[in-house]
Amino acid sequence: MGLLVPATAHAAKRQVPRGWLGVVADGPLNDPAYAQGPAEWDKMATSGVEAVRTAFYWRSIEPTAGQYDFSVKDQLVLAAAKRGLGVLPVIQGTPDWAARTAGDPASPPRDLADFARLMTALVTRYGPNGSLWLEHPEVAKQPIRAWQIWNEPNLTRYWNVAPWAPSYVALLKTADKALKAADPGSQTVLAGLPNESWKALEAIYKAGARGSFDVVTLHPYTGKVENTVRVVKIVRRVMERRKDAKMPIWVTELSWPASAGKAKQEGGDFATTDAGQASRLDAALKLFAKERKALRVERLYWYTWLSVEGITASGFDYSGLRRVRNGVLQDSPALTVFTRAARRLQGCPKVVADARRCRT
Template structure:
């Protein structure tokens, strides 16, 4: 009996030390992925298993496109069915959702027939946002209809994607018209949910110049978060981009505003895709090593630079479905109809466990999240 009691006391002393050694290094929800491709198809048979795998791999936040053209095909007629399934899948696993609202329907487009057209009347966009908050916000009808699901209301809304690229915004100069939409969106969101966050569109390429254009167009005060897509070949340059952008924000008196990196990726497309991806295309091994280095670096610099979230692009991609190198960006990939893990997935899992305070002694990633 004495040996048993002594052993139990020894275990009690060791457990706190183990727990302290595995201290969480990033806030809840800091690490996420983009969910697109097959995950946007409600008929995709592997969907539920992929969401389980995502949550079990340390994903705590999901960014996904909400295409206006698919939600409101005719004025005032909203079809939330597809997005209901995605939002519920995330909520069932405790994941937050960041929607990217983009893609003007033809009836509302300034340039009908052009997928990159901004809306003709920004009031149409404002009504869409109000409808989305009514569906998915704190008092959303989705949560009332599904009391069996723990409510995960959407409070942050990203307004468009990469408007400084003509493939997403075809009006030049782009900044004045985008800022007009942003201001309208911010007013609509705050009216529908005063606690909501208006998230700036993700800015790629020379993002600091794009942000300066947004400020010059009068956007200060119309957004709560700056977001970046720092695609570049070298890991150290991704953080360098954030530092340059932070200096712009400081000059514009937005020193305390958070930055979210809503796309970070190195496609493993070297030698595989016609449009490989510029200097950031790499191999599977290169993708894995850059992901590991980037997560370490951003976690180290996140407080100094105010980086509140980081999303990898993307969770699941289909190899060779287009000419784009991003077909090879997924942590999980479909190759000839067969799913497989990219080498980068094991890196993501390992780093997620480390950053979230998980260890073999404490259990797997899912247990650590709860």
């Protein structure tokens, strides 16, 4: 894929590591009725996205025990690899055959050995020696080395067992053991923690999780930009007390929905307007780029790339950098801010079509 500007024009200094700035790729992005296939991935890459976080639903990958269907995720992983984008999968969603509570999407697995086999199968498909790369030698290999284990288990909508931490930690330990056996260089990434995330992390430590994960991840949803970093600082203090001071933190969801007056309020002054979303995104990227070394924030993902306004009752329908409004797919004002920030942070006078080409 060609460069949009001459390589000699790349004189600015990169301020963040490659892959630091990403987006969540979910929902309508995987629906051909909304996303325009390769064109949407091209738009993502040329807007400065260098990494994507996306759900790998177990129930879709292994609908029947022992029978794996990688076809949908193959397309996503290849689309990202063609553009030099890293992929962070979020492994979640127990199939009915493996669930403690069949029919409940928030159910954890009944037998952790089933989850271990899934993790081994995923590394075998997408890891450094993955069969996907052998089948597609025309695509530059972009192996998946980091795996996020579940999403927001401290919320009952994602984990229906109470207390949640002991059973989640048992799953985490199982995943970590399977991942390290299949790929010793892999990273076991903690589930993204929202709300009072420092309390959730303390509960995870108390359940005996230390040594079973390599990255702490946060979803610091709050109305004020400065409070997002404040949450990270509080969590960092918990990690220091637990002797994990050097462990990185990833912000795997950051957002302010432009849903004020359009959908249910998500709490306090969290919802905002299109202009407010753009200004908060701009301020947040500047603040996190400034604080990232001190707080060891090694990745940041905006939630989300593409959303459909009014498709549900949630304000997050208005969180997309790209949005479908009245059936028309269009850029949000925040996308302009995101792209400008990406150019500055990545040291590119213009954003390029392949994330690997923007370098100093």
